[in-house]
Amino acid sequence: MLEPIVLKLGGAIFENETALANLCQALASVQERPLVLVHGGGVIVESLLAHLGLVSEKIEGLRVTPHTQIDYVTGALAGTANKKLTAAILRQGRAAVGLCLGDGGLCRVTELDAKFGAVGQCDSGDPELLSTLLEQHYLPVISSIGIGDDGQLYNVNADQAAVAIGKMLQGPLVLLSDVPGVLDENGQLIESLDQSQAEQLMASGTIHGGMAVKVKAALDASEAMQQVVILAGWKDADALAKLLMGESVGTTVNATNTIEKY
Numbered sequence: 001m002l003e004p005i006v007l008k009l010g011g012a013i014f015e016n017e018t019a020l021a022n023l024c025q026a027l028a029s030v031q032e033r034p035l036v037l038v039h040g041g042g043v044i045v046e047s048l049l050a051h052l053g054l055v056s057e058k059i060e061g062l063r064v065t066p067h068t069q070i071d072y073v074t075g076a077l078a079g080t081a082n083k084k085l086t087a088a089i090l091r092q093g094r095a096a097v098g099l100c101l102g103d104g105g106l107c108r109v110t111e112l113d114a115k116f117g118a119v120g121q122c123d124s125g126d127p128e129l130l131s132t133l134l135e136q137h138y139l140p141v142i143s144s145i146g147i148g149d150d151g152q153l154y155n156v157n158a159d160q161a162a163v164a165i166g167k168m169l170q171g172p173l174v175l176l177s178d179v180p181g182v183l184d185e186n187g188q189l190i191e192s193l194d195q196s197q198a199e200q201l202m203a204s205g206t207i208h209g210g211m212a213v214k215v216k217a218a219l220d221a222s223e224a225m226q227q228v229v230i231l232a233g234w235k236d237a238d239a240l241a242k243l244l245m246g247e248s249v250g251t252t253v254n255a256t257n258t259i260e261k262y
């Protein structure tokens with residue numbers, strides 16, 4: 001079996017039913033190559049916390065998650081976001097299965113830093129569950145909630161979660177968000193990015209917030225897997241179709257500048 005494409009989905013798509021349905025239709029039509037979806041859902045977390053009258057802050061693009069809030073965050077990500085995405089794929093006739101990072105020991109998660117609360121850092125774990133599901137033609141849909149060795153639930157940034165899954169499966173890695181890729185200071189798409197260009201753009205603030213987390217995660221994956229990582233958008237159906245045919249769209253992140261193929 002070919003290595004699966006690991007595709008991460010994040011951003012406001014969870015608030016846009018049409019975009020979500022269109023994307024799931026495109027994904028469900030991919031028969032030639034196994035797919036694994038990893039997803040975020042920060043917008044759902046934010047709306048739930050706001051509903052509950054709770055304030056949420058981010059440091060360096062990561063959500064500070066007080067231990068008193070992790071149950072709500074789990075509900076939003078492993079519950080609402082995971083089940084909405086699973087449902088949207090099932091509606092297209094593909095047998096999707098919703099999981100979190102802890103299921104079957106897929107990923108090992110430990111506390112990142114006490115200053116973030118219940119935020120985890122994620123490493124690859126046991127691929128057996130995914131292999132079994134893929135062999136049986138299920139489409140795994142994985143939320144970024146992790147389970148630590150301490151039995152605690154952790155909130156993991158979904159780009160970092162996708163990188164851990166990508167490293168484990170060694171397939172192409174694509175991070176989709178609500179922008180078409182990394183944009184320069186004039187708002188123009190940057191088609192390729194290596195380590196030093198990325199560092200300069202982060203130092204100048206052109207790449208910041210969630211995109212800085214994404215670019216760092218992509219560089220880490222590109223270096224570890226010795227392959228390029230694609231950062232693209234879910235809004236452009238044509239670009240998405242090209243991507244699923246193996247063409248590179250958006251921004252190609254290449255940590256060492258010597259790797260050629262997506």
Ligand SMILES: Nc1ncnc2c1ncn2[C@@H]1O[C@H](COP(=O)(O)OP(=O)(O)O)[C@@H](O)[C@H]1O
Pocket residue numbers: 009010011012040042159176177178179181182183184206207208209210211212214
């Ligand atoms: N240079 C940049 N190019 C594109 N987006 C950027 C850049 N710097 C910061 N951003 C912000 O990063 C966001 C994407 O990151 P994020 O919101 O974390 O995406 P997701 O939720 O899909 O993981 C964009 O919507 C934009 O607001």
Ligand SMILES: CC(=O)N[C@@H](CCC(=O)OP(=O)(O)O)C(=O)O
Pocket residue numbers: 009010011012039040041042043045061062063064073077119120144155156157158159210
């Ligand atoms: C620690 C941390 O920042 N966790 C993220 C997890 C969800 C996520 O990454 O969602 P998007 O991909 O949609 O942004 C959060 O709570 O927002």
